[in-house]
Amino acid sequence: MAKQYVNTTVNGDQMEVLCDPTQTLLDVLRDELDMTGTKEGCGTGDCGACSVMLDDVLVCSCLVLGIEANGKSVETIEGMATGEDLHPLQRKFIDHVALQCGICTPGLLIASKALLEENPDPTEEEIRYWLAGNLCRCTGYHKIIEAVQDAAAEMRGN
Amino acid sequence: MSYEAPETLDAAVGLLAGESGQVKVLAGGTDVLVQIHADMIEPDVIVDIKKIAEMREVTNEDGAWRFGAAVTGKELMDHPGFNAAWPGIMDGVRLLGSVQVRGRATVGGNVCNASPAADSVPPMITAKAVATVVGPNGTREVPVEDIGIAPGKTSLEAGEFVVSFQLPKRPARSGDAYLRFTPRTEMDIAVVGCAVNLALDDAGICTDAIVSLGAVAARALIVDAAAKALIGTTVDDAAMEVLAAAASAAATPIDDKRGTVEFRTEVAGVLAQRAAAIALERAKS
Numbered sequence: 001m002a003k004q005y006v007n008t009t010v011n012g013d014q015m016e017v018l019c020d021p022t023q024t025l026l027d028v029l030r031d032e033l034d035m036t037g038t039k040e041g042c043g044t045g046d047c048g049a050c051s052v053m054l055d056d057v058l059v060c061s062c063l064v065l066g067i068e069a070n071g072k073s074v075e076t077i078e079g080m081a082t083g084e085d086l087h088p089l090q091r092k093f094i095d096h097v098a099l100q101c102g103i104c105t106p107g108l109l110i111a112s113k114a115l116l117e118e119n120p121d122p123t124e125e126e127i128r129y130w131l132a133g134n135l136c137r138c139t140g141y142h143k144i145i146e147a148v149q150d151a152a153a154e155m156r157g158n
Numbered sequence: 159m160s161y162e163a164p165e166t167l168d169a170a171v172g173l174l175a176g177e178s179g180q181v182k183v184l185a186g187g188t189d190v191l192v193q194i195h196a197d198m199i200e201p202d203v204i205v206d207i208k209k210i211a212e213m214r215e216v217t218n219e220d221g222a223w224r225f226g227a228a229v230t231g232k233e234l235m236d237h238p239g240f241n242a243a244w245p246g247i248m249d250g251v252r253l254l255g256s257v258q259v260r261g262r263a264t265v266g267g268n269v270c271n272a273s274p275a276a277d278s279v280p281p282m283i284t285a286k287a288v289a290t291v292v293g294p295n296g297t298r299e300v301p302v303e304d305i306g307i308a309p310g311k312t313s314l315e316a317g318e319f320v321v322s323f324q325l326p327k328r329p330a331r332s333g334d335a336y337l338r339f340t341p342r343t344e345m346d347i348a349v350v351g352c353a354v355n356l357a358l359d360d361a362g363i364c365t366d367a368i369v370s371l372g373a374v375a376a377r378a379l380i381v382d383a384a385a386k387a388l389i390g391t392t393v394d395d396a397a398m399e400v401l402a403a404a405a406s407a408a409a410t411p412i413d414d415k416r417g418t419v420e421f422r423t424e425v426a427g428v429l430a431q432r433a434a435a436i437a438l439e440r441a442k443s
Contacts, residue, residue, distance in 0.1 A: 060262075063188050
């Protein structure tokens with residue numbers, strides 16, 4: 001099967017990759033680019049573990065073909081911290097112990113960041129609705145909500 | 159499997175008509191990619207229609223909206239004018255999957271995936287949306303209710319695909335609404351769905367109505383008896399009783415893990431009343 005050439009920008013870096021047309025963006029990130037921060041949970045768009053930003057839109061990378069990323073910009077968990085400085089959401093997830101096994105965490109962080117870019121001061125209900133597409137089997141969600149609220153407050157300068 | 163992303167309708171029609179193997183049209187991909195990876199379909203060619211400009215547009219011509227079949231749920235949600243004009247369609251769009259899914263999923267895909275439980279379909283039907291379909295034999299106009307005909311099956315001919323949806327100009331004092339019942343508020347599939355679109359005259363009498371039920375038959379239904387229950391009334395309690403009975407009577411659901419026949423039949427009537435009440439409020443405001 002002929003591989004197809006994909007030229008995409010991942011976390012600001014231009015990347016070229018040859019991919020099989022059946023490979024998802026998730027497959028390309030993990031298997032071709034060795035960026036394994038983005039996790040595979042269900043592979044059907046139900047769990048949100050593979051959440052990334054594609055041209056500034058929050059998507060499940062398991063529901064995007066790798067070739068569809070050609071000419072587009074992808075943001076993953078690997079681009080969230082600035083060098084050694086964690087993003088406020090990352091710090092607050094640690095402070096609030098908003099994770100246990102960690103498989104859902106990259107997706108939840110990407111989804112939470114997208115929420116705060118659209119709504120810097122979300123209510124608990126708004127956070128819960130926004131994160132409905134991200135499943136966590138460990139925490140019971142409460143600590144995640146607290147972490148997002150705390151990070152939002154810090155990012156607003158409170 | 160090969161991947162093609164034509165930039166014009168003509169090129170897409172040519173690709174679809176010229177392919178002898180199995181071809182699948184790709185819009186948001188939130189159903190198609192799942193089907194590919196579950197080996198439910200094994201397309202030889204994927205034709206991605208998202209690079210065709212007219213399939214990505216939302217336009218308003220003198221109050222009559224048209225939107226492309228590749229417009230995402232998020233793009234519609236981010237369109238204030240469309241939200242104000244068709245709140246009932248947006249009730250359905252907001253219930254499609256998660257934020258992540260709505261970033262990709264399209265109403266065109268929801269219609270063409272032909273699930274009887276598709277949330278955007280009943281309100282598109284009650285809006286009297288008409289799909290513009292192209293294919294090897296040219297262009298034709300198809301009412302949305304005639305596209306999905308059974309679970310996973312559409313009336314589209316080989317090589318045909320939906321380009322866009324045309325909505326009629328809304329009369330003054332009209333409103334629409336969609337409600338569904340699900341055990342979970344988000345990320346769930348409708349056990350029952352109901353859309354109502356109605357118009358009032360200056361005295362508050364309902365002059366036109368259309369009611370559609372989802373998830374209670376092999377395809378979304380139009381319930382004429384339910385609409386007749388509202389027309390000529392002020393949508394008062396008596397009319398609501400007749401409406402609920404008509405909606406329940408029209409429901410021919412299956413028993414499955416999501417709901418029993420008895421439950422779905424009763425909920426069809428309850429949702430019809432509640433959706434009508436919301437549509438009425440929107441018509442008056």
